[in-house]
Amino acid sequence: MLRIPSDRFFARGVAALTLAFAANAAHALTVFACEPHWAALVRELAPHAQVRSATHAGQDPHHIEARPSLLAAMRQADVALCTGASLEVGWLPMLQSRSGNGRVQAGAPGMLMAAEFVSLIDPRPGAGGSPFEGDVHPEGNPHFQLDPKRMLSVAEGVAKRLQQLDPARRDDIQRRWEAWSADWRGRIAQWERKAAPLRGMRVAAQHTTFAYLWGWLGIEQVADLEPRPGTPPSAAHLQRLLEQTRAVPPRAVVVATYQDARGAQWLAERVGSGVPVLQLPSSVTDDGPTATLAGLYDQLLDRLLAVPR
Ligand SMILES: [Zn+2]
The missing domain is CATH 3.40.50.1980 (Nitrogenase molybdenum iron protein domain)
Incomplete structure (x- = not known):
């Protein structure tokens, strides 16, 4: 506290x-x-x-x-x-x-x-x-x-x-x-105009790392790869998610750069054809285009907008 x-x-x-x-x-x-x-x-x-x-x-x-x-x-x-x-x-x-x-x-x-x-x-x-x-x-x-x-x-x-x-x-x-x-x-204001096409996009993601980003952009997280918060994806949990989301698959499976992407890859390969795994930064990096706060947001939007529709 x-x-x-x-x-x-x-x-x-x-x-x-x-x-x-x-x-x-x-x-x-x-x-x-x-x-x-x-x-x-x-x-x-x-x-x-x-x-x-x-x-x-x-x-x-x-x-x-x-x-x-x-x-x-x-x-x-x-x-x-x-x-x-x-x-x-x-x-x-x-x-x-x-x-x-x-x-x-x-x-x-x-x-x-x-x-x-x-x-x-x-x-x-x-x-x-x-x-x-x-x-x-x-x-x-x-x-x-x-x-x-x-x-x-x-x-x-x-x-x-x-x-x-x-x-x-x-x-x-x-x-x-x-x-x-x-x-x-x-x-x-610019980001909101640019990200308008993302509204209503369905994604699966690991943990609640991107929940504020989803809320801001109107993206819906339809599945959490963690069976319990902070617990890595298990085979049984991923199998359940696969069954739950098969009818209306998410458009992408998202993990943070600090998370192990193997669970996300397993799900993405089976849930629908061409569903990509996006490994996104959740913080600014030491160098490169995401080394500033504005660069981080630019990159997040660009990566999400590049997901096939
Ligand atoms: Zn957390």
Whole structure:
């Protein structure tokens, strides 16, 4: 669960950080991002910051090893920006406690959870949530980086907090936020026009990784390759999906780049002729066309639009 900081604790923390930065105006914030899309967002809003992503797009963000290099990065961080909603519950609390870094403990102003700035779909109260019960997400689906409108809300919240933590660059961050949000709104309108033919498309997919993207674009996920959230596809479950979807097959079977595509391939080969497997990035990559947030969305739309009709 997220702990909401008391106003006093929060104000004290901001004041202490403000003093620390005032003493050295040239000091750039060191930012620890749990996932690469949050690192990309901070680079847009505060390019002077030293940003490091704890994970890359090829890794499953539910299951990350708390390696010594991550611990070292957490120790140095002025700010940590993570998803929250228990996505990182299996590894982030361990890094926070072992780092001994008061700036990034739960409730400190330097610890930002993007989930605080948005509403989540599909909450499942009482559904568990320990790393041993699968990726059930009782607080709601945490994969909201694939909704550009929620991304706008997160960006606004992050920009405001960075301004508080780095008052010497407040005006610069404000200008960048205003320019970025205007550009992003324009892109959303363009993406929505371009993606209109995707409305009503039926897909099978693994996990709820792309649920926000489907919701935004009007795509229908008719089957989940996971028999239970966080459990890899089993032969029996895939056989059931094949029988359920044979009459009206999905147009594509989608997995994230961090997921094993074998179950998707098995289903795609049997469910209908020419049904492709799409292995899509769910976060920004280190290089190539998906190395920026806008590039990630461009790529997702292009790949989906290229599926045969
Ligand atoms: Zn998940």
